Amino acid sequence: MNMISNSTEHWQKQDCDHHLHPFTDSKSLNKKGARVIVKGEGVFLWDSEGNKIIDGMAGLWCVNMGYGQQELVEAANRQMQELPYYNTFFQTTTKPATELASVLSEITPPGFNRAFFAGSGSEANDTVVRMVRRYWDVKGCSKKKTIISRDNAYHGSTMAGASLGGMKYMHEQGELPIPGIKHIMQPYWYHLGGALSPEEFGLKAAGALEEKILEIGPEKVAGFIGEPVQGAGGVIVPPATYWPEIQRICEKYDILLIVDEVICGFGRTGNWFGCDTLGIKPDLMSMAKGMTSGYLPISAVMVHDRIADVLIEDGGEFNHGFTYSGHPVAAAVALANIELMKRTNIIEAVKTDTGPYFQQRLRELESHPLVGEVRGIGLVGAIELVKNKETRELFDPAGEVGTICRDHCFASGLIMRATSDSMILSPPLVITKNEIDEVIQKARSCLDMTARDIASK
Numbered sequence: 001m002n003m004i005s006n007s008t009e010h011w012q013k014q015d016c017d018h019h020l021h022p023f024t025d026s027k028s029l030n031k032k033g034a035r036v037i038v039k040g041e042g043v044f045l046w047d048s049e050g051n052k053i054i055d056g057m058a059g060l061w062c063v064n065m066g067y068g069q070q071e072l073v074e075a076a077n078r079q080m081q082e083l084p085y086y087n088t089f090f091q092t093t094t095k096p097a098t099e100l101a102s103v104l105s106e107i108t109p110p111g112f113n114r115a116f117f118a119g120s121g122s123e124a125n126d127t128v129v130r131m132v133r134r135y136w137d138v139k140g141c142s143k144k145k146t147i148i149s150r151d152n153a154y155h156g157s158t159m160a161g162a163s164l165g166g167m168k169y170m171h172e173q174g175e176l177p178i179p180g181i182k183h184i185m186q187p188y189w190y191h192l193g194g195a196l197s198p199e200e201f202g203l204k205a206a207g208a209l210e211e212k213i214l215e216i217g218p219e220k221v222a223g224f225i226g227e228p229v230q231g232a233g234g235v236i237v238p239p240a241t242y243w244p245e246i247q248r249i250c251e252k253y254d255i256l257l258i259v260d261e262v263i264c265g266f267g268r269t270g271n272w273f274g275c276d277t278l279g280i281k282p283d284l285m286s287m288a289k290g291m292t293s294g295y296l297p298i299s300a301v302m303v304h305d306r307i308a309d310v311l312i313e314d315g316g317e318f319n320h321g322f323t324y325s326g327h328p329v330a331a332a333v334a335l336a337n338i339e340l341m342k343r344t345n346i347i348e349a350v351k352t353d354t355g356p357y358f359q360q361r362l363r364e365l366e367s368h369p370l371v372g373e374v375r376g377i378g379l380v381g382a383i384e385l386v387k388n389k390e391t392r393e394l395f396d397p398a399g400e401v402g403t404i405c406r407d408h409c410f411a412s413g414l415i416m417r418a419t420s421d422s423m424i425l426s427p428p429l430v431i432t433k434n435e436i437d438e439v440i441q442k443a444r445s446c447l448d449m450t451a452r453d454i455a456s457k
């Protein structure tokens with residue numbers, strides 16, 4: 001073991017022998033070996049074989065300001081020198097944690113003035129479950145415990161996060177969901193809309209919430225959670241009628257509305273938050289990923305005054321928190337990241353320039369014989385591959401064709417993710433129009449290769 005090796009095989013062998021990857025079939029990964037990513041700059045990555053890759057996924061939907069941002073590195077360095085860690089449990093705080101809470105209050109919609117920090121999106125959503133239930137207890141409505149979510153939602157991988165999520169394959173491995181979490185249909189017009197127009201279908205999908213509330217009993221329902229645009233489920237942009245109807249139903253039955261901004265937040269849809277773009281007025285917001293552009297892990301639950309005031313005035317001690325809640329180094333990087341986003345006007349660019357350009361170029365792929373639907377908003381989009389464009393018939397089994405396409409992308413130096421047979425793009429917000437052209441050109445050639453593979457089978 002004293003031989004220092006820097007070869008790809010060395011890292012792959014070590015990885016294979018000792019590293020269990022998330023959401024991965026280790027046996028099949030170990031047969032081929034993991035790709036070793038060694039460097040990033042802007043929207044590009046390099047692997048240990050020297051291949052340059054354009055990152056169409058911003059890491060895992062998070063590297064919003066791209067790789068190699070020195071200001072973020074320096075912010076971490078400075079804070080590490082001064083105070084690498086202190087907790088927020090002992091009636092203590094740190095400067096970065098308080099400043100971040102205050103800055104988040106400025107960039108979130110009016111009425112959001114309080115942040116609870118955690119370490120990941122999953123932990124933020126776990127916090128939501130506990131906070132919402134606590135809120136109703138404090139209000140004297142202790143029967144209000146059930147949280148309604150949606151099929152195919154993604155809210156993380158902890159017990160509560162995975163339970164809130166609507167991924168069947170996750171529920172199957174772990175006796176989930178935990179009690180008190182129910183699911184309704186997702187607003188996925190392309191799959192579920194049938195003969196309805198998107199607008200009609202949006203009302204129908206939202207109506208499923210009212211049906212579920214009445215089935216459970218409104219006096220037992222605590223909240224509804226949804227991603228403004230479902231991310232991991234396949235970039236599902238709901239019809240325009242959907243969110244206003246959800247809002248109306250939540251208000252009618254006195255049910256808290258929680259938006260999971262983990263992907264949509266920090267500029268992805270062309271505003272600071274997805275709820276700004278989609279016109280949602282939530283009670284709580286969970287956020288993570290883009291908060292530090294992925295440079296360090298941190299998350300927050302932003303709590304509207306109407307909830308926070310009750311918890312603060314009448315709630316006493318909230319028996320919940322994490323060692324790393326408000327971690328000063330992560331908070332310092334989040335502050336530097338938000339500052340950089342403001343100074344470069346990146347969100348305005350996503351809204352008026354690169355976002356519309358990306359959507360327009362992406363929609364050109366709709367004419368491709370494999371493509372059933374292209375959907376998206378801002379700098380997030382999906383290309384859904386189907387067997388028959390006219391009848392909207394899907395491939396069976398689902399996911400095979402998506403995987404073929406994804407493998408072509410990886411081999412061609414583009415990271416485009418497959419969710420079943422939807423190809424997903426969510427590039428860093430700093431992507432230029434030329435780089436968007438490169439993504440689209442590579443995506444098209446991979447669609448062609450995929451079509452040839454299917455034809456020759």
Ligand SMILES: *Cc1c(COP(=O)(O)O)cnc(C)c1O
Binds near residue numbers: 157
């Ligand atoms: C990624 C994600 C999460 C979970 O975040 P982690 O940091 O992986 O725990 C929650 N919600 C949404 C919408 C996500 O995309």
